[in-house]
Amino acid sequence: MSGEARPGGEAGGGGEARAVVLTEFGRPLELWKLPVPAAPEGGMIVAGRYGGICGTDLHLAQGHLEVPTPLVLGHEGLGTVHELDPGAATDVNGTPLRVGDQVMWASSIACGACVPCRIHREPTLCENRRTYGVNRPTDQEPGLSGSWAEYICLRAGTTVVKVPDGVDPVAAMAFACAGPTMVHALHERRPVRVGETVVVQGSGPVGLAAAALAQLSGAARVILVGGPEQRLRAAAEIGIADHHLDIAGADDPGAVLAEVLALTGGRGADLVIEATGVPAAIDQGLRLARRGGSYLVVGQYTDSGDTTINPHQIVHRQLDVVGSWAFTGAHLVQYVGLLPALVARFDLARLVTTYPLEENARALADVAAGSVMKAVLAG
Ligand SMILES: [Zn+2]
Ligand SMILES: [Zn+2]
Incomplete structure (x- = not known):
């Protein structure tokens, strides 16, 4: 497997994948087909089973936050490993990964070099966070860098964690962004x-x-x-x-x-x-x-x-x-570790409404109206 993404290439992931793309603020999102690259060095291609919609996505689509476009949206996701680079043989806990395993990944990668990262020991406050579905536009390689798509390319440095056996993936999506956000708030802040x-x-x-x-x-x-x-x-x-x-x-x-x-x-x-x-x-x-x-x-x-x-x-x-601001990969790992206890006590899947990718406009409208608790696009 090559370390390079291969736009439109036949090798590796190969073929094309449908993805929900923000092209212009305030305009309807578009369904694009983007090339599926080979797994990058130290990374992997994940078949995106679920991409959550959160309030932040509504702000992104309206242009309330400065983000580059065109952009595949979706910063929270769960999928199955499709292709692994040999440098990504285990998840963050050291559990061996295999094609077909269910994983979640942290949306952000802290730079490790800025003042908050190095001096203040606060990677959640990193000044150069790279975030899937937020600041990885399609004109950078690879384009498939958001979870509202059939595939996502996860680069080296991404915190990837295997979902425990027996946890319903739909239940895991109920708090995909909210869960680690609150783990950070309750574990680190108060x-x-x-x-x-x-x-x-x-x-x-x-x-x-x-x-x-x-x-x-x-x-x-x-x-x-x-x-x-x-x-x-x-x-x-x-x-x-x-x-x-x-x-x-x-x-x-x-x-x-x-x-x-x-x-x-x-x-x-x-x-x-x-x-x-x-x-x-x-x-x-x-x-x-x-x-x-x-x-x-x-x-x-x-x-x-x-x-x-x-x-x-x-x-x-x-x-x-x-x-309390955002979360890091460590908090996502803690959230995933809590999932067996959470789903044993609360039927979280009942909070989730799923929509096919092509019904993204309806899903966003339902989120804006507050008529669903948690909307999730199914890839
Ligand atoms: Zn940083
Ligand atoms: Zn979110």
């Missing part, structure tokens, strides 16, 4: 401690992953505040969180917040986790934490603008306010 009362703001995939991991971590009680109502119901049906409060559809949000406080015994939660992406949620979240508690802010991944807070709430409550 853990859930045994016996704590936790309030989670937001009932999208990140909020549900936060609640589910809080439960696995030994929280005494998890209160989920979000909406719309069908999302809260979906969480309740599979046992995620103990209490479910609809603030999105409430006539009087203040009454909902009072109810949350009452559920914490009137003092507020030990830990409040923000997973809404809505700036106005921050002032509410500060008031839901107990004095001496913590506020972990995860959901403000895109800049949605300023908001008003009362800083006295931070000082008087003596809060630890902690931000």
Whole structure:
């Protein structure tokens, strides 16, 4: 096998693969056929069974983030090994890989050379992250560098991890991006401690992953505040969180917040986790934490603008306010390692709606409308 990608070549992967391509911001995505290269040196070609859609993809498609085009979208995925370079004989845990094995991969590769990587020991804050489905356009080789495609070419340096036997791949996709995002937040930034009362703001995939991991971590009680109502119901049906409060559809949000406080015994939660992406949620979240508690802010991944807070709430409550950004390969590996425990407790597959690649427009519209919990394209 050659170390070079071979556009249109017959060898190696060979043939062509369909891929969902962002060509112009704000325009419908296009279904292209791109050449399947041979496995690159130290890397592999993976047949993309599933490519998840997350809120970030909506922002990318609209041009809210600066990314190069044309671009095969999809930064979260699960597939089967199609062709391996001899330099990619094992996954990151040292487990031998074979053609046909189910794997997940980390979307980003940190550079290992910038100041955050080398000096601050914070690879999540790398200044030169290369991310599949985000900043690997089709005019760079190889074009197949996103998960919304029949094949993806994973280069040397990608964190690839085998999915444990017996884990339903659809269930694994439920929190493909949200899961490692919350593993990073809870492992590195502010853990859930045994016996704590936790309030989670937001009932999208990140909020549900936060609640589910809080439960696995030994929280005494998890209160989920979000909406719309069908999302809260979906969480309740599979046992995620103990209490479910609809603030999105409430006539009087203040009454909902009072109810949350009452559920914490009137003092507020030990830990409040923000997973809404809505700036106005921050002032509410500060008031839901107990004095001496913590506020972990995860959901403000895109800049949605300023908001008003009362800083006295931070000082008087003596809060630890902690931000958490993205994740690295290590957190994906931890998420995959948690999957057997997660799927044994929660029927995560029920959160997922799958769509064929050609129905990407419908899938994105459903995500934008919030009518599905987790949309996944099936390659
Ligand atoms: Zn770096
Ligand atoms: Zn994502």
